[in-house]
Amino acid sequence: MTLKGSASLELEGISKSFGSVRAVDHVSLTVRPGEFYALLGPSGCGKTTTLRLVAGFEQPDEGRIVLADEEITRMAPNKRRVNTVFQHYALFPHLTVEGNVAYGLRHDGLDKTTKAERLEEALATVRLKELRERYPRELSGGQQQRVALARALVKQPQVLLLDEPLAALDLKLRKAMQVQLKSLQESVGITFVYVTHDQEEALTLSDRIAVMSDGKLLQEGTPDEIYERPRSRFVADFIGQSNFLGGSVESANGRVAVKETSTGATLLCAPNPDVKPGDPVTVAIRPEKIYPVGDQTSSNVVQGRLMSTSYLGSFVQYRIQVGQHDLVMQRQSDVDDPARSWAVGDSVSVGWNEDSALVLTDDHEVAGEEDRRLLEVTEHSGL
Amino acid sequence: MDKKTLEGWERHPVTRRGFLTAGAAAAFLAACGKTDVGPQTSRPTGAASGSVPDELEATLSVYNWADYVNPKTYPAFEKEYGVKLTEDNYPSNEDALAKLKAGASGYDIVAPTGYMVEIMIAEGLLMELDHSKIPNLSNLDPQFASLPFDPGNRYSVPKDFGTTGFGYRSKFVSEEMASWEDFFSLASKYSGRYTVLDSPPEVVGAALKMLGYSYNSVDPKEISEATDVLVKFKPHVRKLTSSMREIMISGEAYICLTWNGEVGYVALDAPDAVYVIPAEGTEVWTDNYSIVAGAPHPAAAHAFLNYSLEPETQGRDTSYHYYGGVVEGEEEFLDPKSIAKNPSVYPPEDVKAKLEIAQATPEWTRMRNEAWTKFKAA
């Protein structure tokens, strides 16, 4: 399958409410041609609704959707050059694999030869030629998923929308399909908009990620931007894990100094131009950025008591009580690591580089009621 | 259907009676009455009659045409005899026959028309009467006694008599209608405004009379001609029903093939309703009270039959339903007295001469039913 022309997709201030629930709240984003773009968020965050707005199954209350410089906000779904891979595939049970894949070609006004070529090409792309006579119910989950892909790709869409396409598969198959999906996207070059709640999947596959919560787009960026520079507590927490320490800004000249609330210790953090002294902030530190400290030479060093040690194969996780906080530290499982000699109950010192401590402004207003509760739960569980 | 009934049919072959000759014009009007019937007549009684007890049972169940008795009559009987009476209704002779044949039990009295009495006797559905319990048989107008369908009144006593003609609303029908010819020929003009009885003999008979044949014809050619008349007539018929009173009164229908008393009823509310005994002649019939074979209350049933033959009962009922009484002396109980001079209730002699009484044979019945089905399906 060759690239016939992928396109950009722009959402400008899109909102959609169902009754009193605002599912999508002024979302603006830009997907570049040929990009693998993930919409990431917990269930109910509005990512699927956003996708359905692009597909045309829902009409936005306000805002514009522009596909390849053409506004498609109110266009019927069958007129849009976007196609969808549905979460549960939505294969037509009364049609064979071939019938499903050819369905979208029926009325495209193509000549017979082109249709046949496109069909063969699509079946070949997803390696389904041998199964063409089968009915969907005679296929495994992975095979059904490939049919759903072929059925959408055969239409040569400008943008392919995928709604949690791997969610129904078991872990191993999901990993394998992730690889296939990525290489498929690279080979066909079509713009992919990929909805998922699985942050790892999003990080693995995407060129860029948009993190959504409570109908709002919180942050858009490349995987490493999202991971390394989360701009809100929600993003820092949802993408990977973070330790959160509350405090207020002491100074903000270049490096930000934050006075931690429970211990009164001053933490030196990465620069953040948006804060000024006195602001209540949250300091986020990734568990793997924390390391054991032998002497107290480093600036960001705290002392605490080791509460538990969890061996997780490739790495080891330590829970350390510091003041009122539980800090989680994650280390490669290396026998030479000094932390391996710790015993539960020991008094230990850990630290981190200033650049690893991110100052986040309080984003409780952004996060909804439910998310806030989630955050509290994670906080207490020490993650 | 229980086995007993099925066997019953086998055991009672149809009795063919010599008197059932077709075309016996004015059979009862001229010839009848010669047979002297009544309690004084010494005659062998049927098996059932001997077993009729003297003491009346407490209840009585009457299976009757709807609205066919003055509402005062039953209470008066109940009061006089101390019997509690209940009534069920049927819309046609055939319907009553079908129900009784199918084993409807518990009924004491049924009110079949003459030809149906004949059929019910043949089917073994009626009880032979004990004339000693019906002294009022002597009240019977001789012309209604011992009619051909039941010589000697062994199974039935007449209830009233009437004719099968047609009625029309002169407010809607400009022509003066007088014959079956008029009835059928105006059909296309008043298409959709006709109702006819939902009963084969009357309707087939009407066509036969129009063609100048006997009401009782069993000639296949004549029946076939009559059927053609009916099939052509059918598209103009609004409804086949024995209860056309409401739609005649409302003006939904203008012309109805029915019995005289029905038009009498319509005329109470629609004075422009006219009843016609067609010039070609038509059927005259009596409806009769009979006791159902195996009736649970035979003594009360006999008492009721006897009561029905009182001149007062007859006069009271005629005043209500406008069908002629069958006993002598009922005139003084008519209200208003003018009913006695109403030619549609009591046809004059010259009209009477052209009337026929239906006489059923298996063939007669079969031919009418076949013609009827063709008419209905048309």
Place this chain on the structure above:
Amino acid sequence: MGRSAVGEPRWLIAPALIWILVFFVAPLMFMVAFSLGVNEGFFTVKFGVHLDQFKRLFDPIYLNIYKDTLVMAGTGTLLCLLIGFPFAYFLATRTSRHRNLLFLLVIVPFWTSLLIRTYSWVLILGEQGLLSDLLQGIGVTQKPIDILYTNQAVLVGVVYDYLPLMVFPLFVAIDRMDRSLIEASRDLGSGHWRTFRQVTVPLVLPGILTGCLLTFIPMMGEYVVPTILGGAKSFLVGSLVANEILTAIDWPFGAAVSMGLILVMLVTIFLYLRILGRRAREGLGSIF
């Protein structure tokens, strides 16, 4: 006590079996016996093996009655489908709260006697009825319209009476259908109409067939509605049976006419099962 594979005692089916034998098989056997008999004398049935009644059935008069009945039942079924489908679709796509209320509206008329419901149409369809008054009132016609005692009135009556029997299986089928399949079809370039034809109809076909079966069969044997609303114009197989049993008292022929009706129904059911059987082999099975 014998036990079936799933471990349930077999005698549990005895009440149902006895019910079927007493109230279905036995009467049917009577019917067969009657249909093979002949009327003798006035109305005495002589049993035996006579094919006279069945020969009579081939008289064009009677064949015509069957034809008229087929046309009426077929048209009625089609009308039920045309009216019932959008309604069932509407119902199936409502939230459950509204759905229950709407369902109630469909069911409530069923609590009233069929006879009363049918008679009420006399008041509506007569020339002095509500429909006529309404149409004159809004100026559609000048003269009273009079469709009472016509085949149209019979159609109105049967469609009204049997519509729920169409709506229920359709509702079940539509409700069970994965709504995302419609979106998938739209997504793949098909408009509403094509989606309806190529996705919705094939997927709810079992519901359509069941609904048609449930309405067609009682319409074939319908007696009450033509009697009340059809006046003299409507004489269908049900009326013929009633006429033969109640008026002509020709039970053998009445039984034979009924056997003809049973044959029509058996053919209908056979076709139904065949279509569904083929679908079942394709794995789209199930009656609902």
